[in-house]
Amino acid sequence: MSELVRRDPRKAWIARNRLHPQHLEVLAELGGGAVASEWMGPNGVMRRNPHAVGFIGPNGIRRIDRSGAQQAAQAPGRSVEAKDARRHVAIDAPAFMVAVVPDMAGGRLSSHDRDLLGLARQLADADPAQPGAVVAIVFGEHKETAFGEAGIDRLIHLEGERFSGYLPELSVATLQGVDREMAPRYWLLPDSSVGGELGRRLAARLGERPAAQVWQVEADAESATGWRCTARGAAGRNDITRSLPRIVLALAECADPISETRHAAEPINLSHGLPDVLGRIEDMGEVAVDPASVSLAEAEFILSAGNGVKDWDSYHHAAEVLGATKGASRVAVDDGFMPRDRQVGATGTWVSARVYVAVGISGAIQHLQGIQSCDKVVAVNLDEGCDMVKRADLAVIGDASAVLAALVKRVEQYRAEQQENRDAA
Amino acid sequence: MPHDVSNTSAKATTPGGLNVAVLVSIGRHPLTARTRRADQDARAVEMALTLQSASVSLLHAGQQDSENEEAIRGYLGMGIDSVNLIEQKPQADVIPALAKALRASAAQLVLTGTRAETGEASGITPYLLAEALGWPIITGLAAVEKIEQGTAVVLQALPRGKRRRLRIRLPAIATVDSSAPPARQSAFGPAKRGELAIHLEPSAIDEALGAWHIQPARKRPKRLKIVKASSARDRFKAAAAKADGGGGQTLTDVTPEQGAEAIFKLLKEEGVLR
Structure with a gap:
């Protein structure tokens, strides 16, 4: 609200009317008061302070009106720091869940992850009467601080000794546990080298047929799920249009990232403990390459x-x-x-x-x-x-x-x- | 089993050697659209052929016609005597047939490409096979270092040229992507001489495929730079402003040591120092 310039039309009128009895007072008041712009010097020469004349125009630039018909006064003190105008959204009782497993390359949400979260929000917010919640599952340590600004309502962060390194079997078993507990309506994963692998493992485990390389998702009343997706097939030579399945592996730029709202990113824990899996793949660490x-x-x-x-x-x-x-x-x-x-x-x-x-x-x-x-x-x-x-x-x-x-x-x-x-x- | 017949091919094999099965598919040239051996599958064959004391068998499930036969013969030209062909209808789901064949074969390591070059090409086939067989699966195999006592130590290719060492329990499935060494050339004579061992299997028709709409790929729309500004002045500024880093930190009048310390801190935060 402080962005709006409040004007007093009566004072502006007095300021224009040099014959008004209150003209000088009002001018001084509108002109910011204390600083005099013109005065008689000790030798009888008129001195001027050019910094004190003029006014700040509506777009923040100082204007000097030399005709004398100065219209606007100095703008009232504007708030200098830009206020965060993004709407705060909290979804307390979600009708359904949309699960996202971001890549977190380098410990932060990548642009691919943000696009995917934008897609998740599209799916979750389609019906304003029954909004869904976007739940993100993050494995291992991270450096990200702005989960809420990327559009995440709930955050499951799995950290600790057990989640360091390459653990595809444990990750899939954990995601399966999440699936059992929350039954998300959709699973969204980035179709990158990390997310693509995890998504395919999850799809095979849950017995769902995923849509891979999805680049567009649109609402479609005729399809069974209410959405249809377009995916690349045959090494990028074909487009396959089908109704949106439960597991979606999406390409980068599948949707616009969230910029206008902020979400809660409320941390939640799994009620069941973590599964014990028999590791048949053992990570022996990265190899130094030249x-x-x-x-x-x-x-x-x-x-x-x-x-x-x-x-x-x-x-x-x-x-x-x-x-x-x-x-x-x-x-x-x-x-x-x-x-x-x-x-x-x-x-x-x-x-x-x-x-x-x-x-x-x-x-x-x-x-x-x-x-x-x-x-x-x-x-x-x-x-x-x-x-x-x-x-x-x-x-x-x-x-x-x-x-x-x-x-x-x-x-x-x-x-x-x-x-x-x-x-x- | 028929798969063991072809195990006598490729190399002088030792009896106690490793049984490697390679799943191959029909590829399509990206420019000419002619059928060919699929690039990643050919790399998988190449990797199998370079394994020490391994007996290699090739397995393909799909439709059988002259065009596909030419593509399959491309693999034979790499120095392999025969390919096991499981004949399936064009719209068939090949997972049950492949799983059955692999279970029957004595393969300890199954290699394949990451993604097909035709059809749905979702790249999920190896995962479904692994789930059906109950075997572990790894992606991006770059090299097999050693095989001992039922485990294999392998190198996995990561993005950015990095490698990770993994130990997996055999039998296992491994997919090969384009970071693996390129395939050797296919020679014409051996390709013509090679044998296609055809097996008939009942096809499980993929029902869902019929409901899909498939068309040549459209060009993806370019994302526009959206300027969300409330006033005309902000919009003008956004349109006229020279791109700058935005919030970049500039250190002036510092000693080289202070500058180096700042750079060192950033490198350490990003985790690029090893």
């Missing part, structure tokens, strides 16, 4: 060098110590410091790294296009105004080689500490 052998397009962590790097040996050393895949800008490749297959950008490789460290790269538009899908971008650069610094989530202004050397030292120290801890344990 980061140099990973192709640039699918590398997770890239240390990229540009024109600002002068000491190439220390750059290569830093990439080895950090365990990062090496990338380069066009200039570094053209100058012969890096091979062509390491070039990042529109003319090289489009990368999808989770962390992209750009050292001495100013950020040509072609390069920024190539790193569009990177999650976190770190820039080390001398120029504070360059485009890479604007794009970066963390920018360090300084000499590339000095910062790299310090970073290598810090990481080596961290590795040594870890080694000590391991030795002590």
